[in-house]
Amino acid sequence: MIKERKSENFRKTSETEIFCKVNIDGKGLSDINTPIPFMNHMLEQISKHSYIDLVVNCSGDIEIDAHHTIEDLGWCIGEAVNNAILNKAGINRFASLSLPMDETLTSCSLDVSGRPWLEWRVILPNEKIGGVDSEIFQEFFRAFAQSAKMTIHIENNYGSNAHHIIESCFKVLSVCLRKSLTVMQRNSDIIPSTKGVI
Ligand SMILES: [Mn+2]
Numbered sequence: 001m002i003k004e005r006k007s008e009n010f011r012k013t014s015e016t017e018i019f020c021k022v023n024i025d026g027k028g029l030s031d032i033n034t035p036i037p038f039m040n041h042m043l044e045q046i047s048k049h050s051y052i053d054l055v056v057n058c059s060g061d062i063e064i065d066a067h068h069t070i071e072d073l074g075w076c077i078g079e080a081v082n083n084a085i086l087n088k089a090g091i092n093r094f095a096s097l098s099l100p101m102d103e104t105l106t107s108c109s110l111d112v113s114g115r116p117w118l119e120w121r122v123i124l125p126n127e128k129i130g131g132v133d134s135e136i137f138q139e140f141f142r143a144f145a146q147s148a149k150m151t152i153h154i155e156n157n158y159g160s161n162a163h164h165i166i167e168s169c170f171k172v173l174s175v176c177l178r179k180s181l182t183v184m185q186r187n188s189d190i191i192p193s194t195k196g197v198i
Pocket residue numbers: 041163167
């Protein structure tokens with residue numbers, strides 16, 4: 001009997017208040033409420049293509065700017081994912097993919113390693129996307145990699161439309177999460193590390 005891979009997380013600071021709930025073995029259903037419509041659109045992508053069911057309720061000090069909120073969303077969701085994946089027995093662990101979105105191609109390589117790292121090779125051509133300073137999106141991925149304890153490399157190979165470039169980053173991460181967190185039935189009790197622990 002495989003344990004359910006679900007968790008809830010609540011994080012409240014003077015800057016943000018976030019509740020999130022994940023089901024790793026879900027159907028890609030999401031209920032996302034943040035004060036940043038563009039982030040709702042991106043988090044729906046994360047859920048849809050990873051098949052992780054995701055509930056997010058978030059309020060934050062966006063009157064200052066979106067920085068705290070977007071970074072804390074990454075932290076909170078990453079922590080929930082890390083808590084849900086238990087001892088990581090049976091997972092594929094590694095995933096790598098190049099994902100096209102019209103004129104844009106973005107690559108992601110991911111290792112559920114227990115060792116946080118974000119390698120971010122993405123240059124966004126516009127200063128703002130969806131009303132948000134472009135440079136802030138990196139903070140989502142960095143915080144997610146930290147709290148999910150994953151090694152994540154994302155590289156935009158080419159592209160010209162800033163919306164496509166950033167959306168392809170979220171989508172390719174999402175598909176890599178699905179592939180790396182899927183449990184191989186024949187090895188479902190084996191932790192995929194020669195150390196025996198991740
Ligand atoms: Mn879009």
